[in-house]
Structure formats: C-alpha cells, structure tokens
Amino acid sequence: MTQEIDLSKLPPPEPYDKARDEAQRERLMATWAKPVGWRHISAVNNSYVGKWYLLTSFAFFTFAGILALLIRAQLAVPNNELFSQSLYNQLFSLHGTAMMFLFAVPIFEAVAILVLPEILGARDLPFPRLSAFGYWCFIIGGVFVCGSIFFGVAPDGGWFMYTPLSSNTDYSGLGADIWLLGLSFIEVSSIAAAVELIVGVLKCRPPGMRLNLMPLYCWYVLVVAGMILFAFPPLIAGDLLLEMERAFGWAFFDVDRGGDPLLWQHLFWIFGHPEVYIIFLPSIALIATMLPTFAGRPMVGHSWIVLSAVGVAFLSFGLWVHHMFTTGLPEISLSFFSAASEAVAVPTGIQIFCFIATMLVSKVRASVPMLFAGGALAIFVFGGLTGVMVALVPFDWQAHDSYFVVAHMHYTLIGGMLFPLFAGIHYWYPFVTQKAMSDKLGRWSFWLMFGGFNVAFLPMHWTGVMGMPRRVWTYDLTDGWAVLNMVSTIGAFVFAAGFAVLAVNVLWPRGKAPYVKRNHWRAGTMEWAAEVPDKPWGVRSIPYIHTRYPLWEQPEVVDEIDRGEWFLPDAEEGKRELIVTDILDARPLYVQRVGGPTFLTIGSAVCLGAVFILATFHLWTLTLMFGAGFIAFTLWWLWTGTSEIPENPTKYAGRGLTLPTYAQGNRSPGWWAVFITMTGDMTAFMGLVFSYFFYWTALPDFFPTADKLPSFGWLLIGTALLLASWLMCVAARKLLGQGGRGRAMVLLAGALPVGGLGIGAWAWSAYTKGLDPTVHSFDAMVWMLILWLFLHLLLSWLMHLYVAARIWRGICTPDYRADMMNLTLFTHFLALTAVVIFALLALFPILMGVS
C-alpha cells in the first residue's frame, strides 16, 4: 500500500498552464466555499470555526472581566453595601469559573483550531465536524453557566467547589449543579478538541515535515492537548461522584457515611494544577512562534524548548498537592510536593532564557506584538518568583488563601497567558483578516493594561501580607486594607480601559482598508504563505517541507504552492481532501476526505446541551428524550459523513505520488481518535480507581465484613461473560476480514445479550449482598464502578448495532472495514476496564484479608 518514495527526488511538476490553474482554483473554491447567509452557521472549516471560537472565548472573557470589575467595585471601600453577600459569592465564583473554563482553555483551542492547519501547511483539521460540534457545545454550556447569574443561581462555592460545601445540598443549591453539569459538558468539548489537535499534529503534517522539523507552536499544541487528555478526565470523574452525591445521595464526600471531603481536593487539583500549565504553555507557544519572526532567525535552543515543555508537562502532574499544603498532610508529602513545585522553575527558566538568548544573537525589530511579549515577560517572571515563594511550605502556610496568592495567580496567568495571547492577537490579526491593526491603539492598549495591571495587582501582595483572606465580600476599616483595596480597584478599571481599547482595535471595521502584503511580518512559518486576500482552501497545494522555517529556508515554496505544483492541487471529485502522513517521518499515507458544512453537528450539540441542562433541573423524562435526539443526530452524522467507500481505491496526488483514498486500523486518523479518546476515558476511570484506593488508605473501615462484599462467584461469572462479549466482537472483525459478513453480523448482535448478562451478573453480585450506595462509600464505589462499565457497555451496544447495520447496507465491507476496527479497539478498552474492576471488587479485598 505505502509507496516508498523519496520525497526529495520527486519528478518535476508539469509545466505551468494558466487555464489549468484557473480551473483547479475554481473547483477548489467550489469545494471549500463557505455556506452563505444564515447557512453560514453550518460551516465546519477551521478558519470559520476557529474565528467563532476565538470571538466567543473573548466574549466570555469580557463577561468574566466585568464580574471582576464588580468584585473590585465592592471591595473598593470597607463595609461596602453595593452587593449582597450572596451575590458577591456568586460573582467571584463565576469570575474564576468563567475565566478558567470558558476562556483560558477554550482560547487555546480557538487559536489552535484557527492557525494549526495553516502552520502545518494543511487544508483543515482531520475532523472538522468534530471541531464544529465542540464549538457549539462550548457556547451552549458557557451561556448556560454564565446566564445563571442573571437568575441569582450562579455557582457560589468558589471555582474549585470544595466539598462538603458543594456536596451537601443544605449548604449549596442549584448553582453547584449548574457548575457540575454545565462544566462537564464543556469539558467534553475540550477533550474533543484535544483529540482533534493531537491527531492533527501527528497525522496531518505536510509530507516531509518530520517531528524534528515541526514548528515549536505545534510541539506546544501536542504537549498541551496531551495534558488536557490526562488532566480533564480526573475532574470529570470527580464531577460524576459529586453530582451523584448531590442528585441521588450517593455517599462519596459525606464524612458520616464513610466519605471524605479531601478526595474532591485531590481529584480537583490533579486536574487543577496541570490546568495552570495547560493555560500557560500555549501562550508561551505564541511567543516562541513570533519571537523568531521579529528576531529574523531561528530560535536558539529549539530542542531544549521542546524538552522543557515536555518536562513542565510531566512535572505539572506531580505537584497538585501544593494546593493542599494546609490540609494537615504528613511532612513527607509536603516535602515531596514542595520539591516538585520548586523543580518547575528549571524548565520554565530554560524556556525564558532561550527567548532571551535568541534576542541576544539577533537584531530584534520592535513591534506591538513584541511590546506585549516584553510586558508578558516582566509580569510572568515576577509571578514565577512569587511562585517559588509559595511553593515553600512555611511560607505557603501564611500566604495560602490570602490576597498574596490572588496576586501571585494573576501575575502568572495574566503575564504567562493573557499578555502573550494579546501579543498573538496582534501578530495573527493580519493573517486572519489580511488587514493591519492600528499600532497607535496597540501601544495605548498595552500601556493602559500593563500600568493598570500592576497598579491593581502589585499592592495586592501587600494586602495579603496584611492578612486579607481571599473570597471575602466585605472588610472593616480597622482591618487596615482599605487604601490598598482602593488602589487595586483603580488599577483594575485602568486595565479594563486598556482592554476596551484593544477590543476597539480588533473589532474596528476595516472593510475599506488596504490589504496587507503577503507575509506581513516576514515570518518563517507556513501560515504566512497564505494568499492575500485569503482563500478558503487553506493551502493551494500541499507542499513538501524539509526545513523548520520553510518561508526562509525554502523561499521558492510559496510560488510553487500558488502554481499548484505540489500535492492535491485540484478537487476533481468535489471532495474536501487532506493528506494524512505518518507520525514520525511524515511520509504520505493516504488521502483523507473530510466532511463539509452540516447542521447535524449543531443538532447533536443542542440535544447534548439540553441533556445536561435538563438534568440540572432533574427533568429526567425530557433529559432522556433529548438524549435519544443526541444519539440520533450523532448516528446520522457518522453514517453520512465518515468511513465512506471511495469511488476509486487510489488517487493521483500529483508529482508522481499515488495514494490510497481509504485507510483503516492504525493508518486512519479515526482509529487514532478512538485510541486517544479511550486513553482519556481510561484516565477518568483511573480517577475512580484512585478514589477507591484513596478511601482504602484514608478510612480504616472502608472494607465491610466479608459477608457484605459483592459476591465473588457472580462477579467472576459476569466478568467471564463480559470478556466473552468482547471476544465475539474481536471474532466478528476477523470474520469480516475473511469475507464472512453474515457471521460477523450475527456475532455483533450476539455480543449484546452476552454483555448484558455479564453486567447483570455484576449488578446481582452487589444487589444480593444488600449494597446500598446511599449508605456507605464502599457501597457507593462498588455501584459507581458497575455503573461506569454499564454506561460504556450501552455505548458499545449502539456501536455494535451501527456497525452491523453498516455491514448489512454494504458500507462496511471486508475491504473497507474501518468502522469494525474502531469498534474493536473500543471494546479492547472495555475489556481492560472490566478486568480492572473485577480485580478491584473481587480480588483486592481478598488480598487484603477481608474476612
């Protein structure tokens, strides 16, 4: 199948033919055209979805920023009566929640969706409809969560929602449910985006762009998307436990029933600390991308930066406990996590010094993006230094939960994330709009924000030293915090004015302004190869890349792309096509067709949003109805838009390269998407496993007596049946490959009752022993694990039926069986989950000598 071709010795292009070029352009244009009028919302192309994502994230940023101004207004003077206690608690909870979940993470995805394909010289991301689906989930969930404050029921437990304040329905109301369900919904869309970006970076690079040639931005995207994949699932597991306790009284965090409030803190911060770097690294990526442009030379220490980013990612998963230094943990834990927290300073320092070193050996052109980057450095280094302070346990015991930490956190996030992002906005604005921003307004907005920020947050360190705890809605004159707070409030409003100037600069209509010239900043990366004005196809023909900065080191490539001399210069069949390459060396593997505009993803997202929203209000019948709608839309979308059998098994891609038009197994992006999604799913499952062991270590009487354990025999029978149902699926794949369509269908259908009996046996094993999830954490944990597998089994049944139907209709055949292979991959993970649960429920208690 794979042609072993030497990309550096391709045959020369056909001589230029103007008529052919124009015909090709016309066909490409027709294929990639955006839907017009109200149908515009059905667009799925990364350029449009990315833009919507970006603007929506900034809308939420503005909203959360206004909440911050209200907070500052309330704190401006002592004993202020502007807002009630209850409203203030909602204001700060929603401010943190919206900034973190509706701005900081989505903006990474927005920027990546917008620029990643172009930096890679690709036409689009591998699953454009998935990005569109993720976007619609994001906006629905975000509006739901934010809108709650207008009804006075916004989350009011702080953005990290500590239990039991958030778990006990006597202490928290609807706001907590809105937080849990609304954000879980958004987390799902974040994971969808992460999957898309990982596959995009790994499989959609242009031919020849080996991993070591990949631009730094793509490295950061890969690292961060990987972090999302491992960081968000534990939080989703935590959300699930917490919502089960709130909605159905399952005993997870209630001390009186064998629960433990600290479990939430662990699950939250296992997510929450990587989250900080999930926010920070993409912004550093922006600086790493624009700095070489303005320095006019490649980055010094390219591979050190990559290694440091990977290093930060690994470390970030090992220091969550520094948010819990004051929870009375043993000294050994404190020492370990203090050391890990300090260690982050080193890879972070290396990245910053690489930037400085690059400037040192070059003549840096001054520009508004560089101004913002410089401001970012000044602020972030300061925040990093206070981070070194709070990582020391005795210091943290004073600083923790005081305004010192509020100041520290805003220095790192605004310096490490917001200012680089603003630099990126100024840098890529000409790329997105082909128009130039006003430099004058740019400088005004910078100095207002830089000045306002420091006036607001520098004194806040001292407010913390003066003993002001965070999240207090009022204070007294005698506390001695009044002057400092007034100064902070003034600074905050100056900062907001600076942002308003920036917003004006971005949103100012420039319809009649002249276009910028191509490659506005004289950059070296591929996104600047785009024609001015831009075309919707991303790249005219997909080039062979063999350098890190192609526009500098292969300057002829731009004209070659324009003339259609590279791969896939045409769209004869009217299909949107990408080249999929292999992970390490970017050898072309096959031509992937991606979906065009559709309303199905919107229908799917609306139904799923309704499921989460209705569940918040415990309207279970409607929830189920919309759940069915979600399934219907999603199946329709998959049925009509994925794994289609091509009209020809191969296609001539240009320059002597003929590529397959269909791929299955680990050659196809779909298989990788399933694999990566299931890795995230297993991580969430590991969150549950962690919880099980956490209870076991924290509670001496976690295990009941032997007669109250789920019955071993039934667990064994259930596990055997579940594994049998898995093997039937594996056998179906094998039979289908050998041409046995009928037998494959029978096996797929037969696997359903077998699996059903298996999960039934598990449920029976717990039921006969009287395990009641509302009584004790052990019972709740047992039922949770069974429920977890049951939900996955339900999903796999849908997939079994879907694949059987595809076989029946002749869309999934012995030669074209990608769906079957993806299903089998899914069931592999299911089998693994079943075995782990069996070990936890049946074997581990015996091993521990429960009698």
Add this chain to the structure above:
Amino acid sequence: MRRIFLLGLPLVLGACEGRHNWLASGGAEAIRVEQLFWVLVVGAAVIWTLVIGAAVYAHRRQVDPSLEKQARQFIIWGGAVIPTVVVCALLVWGLVILRDITTKEGDLTVRVDGERWWWRVIYESPEGDVVTANEIRLPVDNTALFKLTADDVIHSFWVPALGGKMDMIPGRETELTLTPVETGSWGGLCAEFCGGAHALMRFDAIVMEEAAFNDWLAHEASPAEVAQDDAGLGVFLDEGCGACHTIRGTEAVGPVGPDLTHLASRERLGAGIYDMTPDNMAAWITDTHEMKPDIDMPPYPNLDGARLDQLVAFLMSLD
C-alpha cells in the same frame, strides 16, 4: 445593613492597623516566616532585575550572531544551573523551618471546632474541658497546640500575626502550634471559603501574661454568676434561646450555638465582628440577619422594648 460598630472607628484606626499582619512579629512561628519572607523578597527583586535587564539589553543591543555558542552557555547557566542551585537551597531552608515549627510540644492544648460561621473553643485542662467561643486567649511565651476540627464544611484557622494557617476539615483533626511572644490583641480569620458569611467569620486572639491567663481560664471555667430569678434570664429561656445556647449555671444547655456563659467578657460579638456593646447586642437579637446574613440563629424582631432591654442587660452581665 447596619454597621453600628463603625462609629468612631477612625479614631482607633492607627492603633488597630496591622491586626492581621504576617510581619507583626507576634509569634515565634510568624517570625521564622518573616525572616524567610524578607530574604525571598530581596532575592526575587534581584533576580527579576537581572532577568528583565538581560532581556532589555538583548532587545536593545545587537550582539554578533556568531556568539550562538555563548548564548547556549547563557541558557544553561541562567535557565538551568542557577535556578536549580537557588531553589534547592530555598527548599532545604524551607524544610528546616517547617520541621522547627511543626515539632514543638504544646504547653497547653486548645481544641477549636469550625462552625458556620463561628468558632467553638475548648481549652483542655486537668480539671476538665473549658468551653468558650469566638475568642482565644493565650499565655505569652507558651506554645499552644491547636487541635482543629470542623462540623459542617471546611474552614481554616489563621492568626497571621502569630503564624501560619491550618485547615479544619470535617472527619479529621489537624494540628497547629503557635507560640506568641508578645502580649496584645491580634486578629484571627477563617481563610478557607466556607460559603455565606465566610467574610464575617473572625475571632480575636488575645495574648496575655501567663498569670493573667491562668486567672482568666479559671474564671472562664466557672459557671455564670446569675440569679435564677433574673428577668433577662427569664426572657432568654422563654424565647427558647437555651435550646441552642449554653449558659453554665442555668437551665440553658443547648449545644448548637456558641457557649454564652461568659459572653460579656469577650471583646466582640458575632464571631469577632462587632464591639461588645448593649446597642450591638440588641441589634444582634432583633436584626440578626442584617448584622450577619445567612446564619442559623433566627432574628427576634418582635421582642418589645422592655423585654429586649432585660435580655440585653442580662447578656451584658455575663462577664
């Protein structure tokens, strides 16, 4: 909302400035962190200036591009070697301080239980537990061991002038030692957001000479000196206050709210937020939820003038 206690406060502003200051040197533990603080602040200022100075220099001045090798040295030293040395040194110092402040033996033991939104305080003494609330008195130069618990949600116990904070977590008992070295009145706060009136969950930490402290504790252990036919006590019992509050020496033995046996001896009312005056006391009883929103105590707006006066006079006599 009423803010009666505000009147005349600008007068005491100067005196009270810094009641919650970490750098007030009120306790041995705080002093250790204070030393650390200043070294860190000065060190951070120096490092920040060097890094930003290097960046500005690099931006302004063009260095020969052939110096790439030196640039790599710069990255290794500036980004890896120096930070590693600095953070290792700090880590060791931090752990030494941690050990010093966590391994002290307590000269006295105080159990503090966090409630929404007040503090139940129990002194352990050989004669038995002494129960009080919302005010903590400590003998100077003695190490107090605090055993911290919480009844409902997570709170955090913090007297910044004396030392660091420690969370109070339902189902657990955490420990904190504080060694005050100066007499005076310091501010104490709840540092972990605990919902509703978190901002108004305060207490006073009053450090006394050891002899005075012992007298105070003995007095605190004694029952209230109150005539059983006191009219105010009658109102107190008639209105059902005794269902929640305890006044030792009377029929009121409610375990839910703060112990009021020596209420008037405390400097403040409502968990460290209002001065202990008859006016504030009356307002607390009639307009409870305006004085402190969301709390469990119901307001008694219908207490008429005479009965309210009797009740307030009675409560103010509980010293």
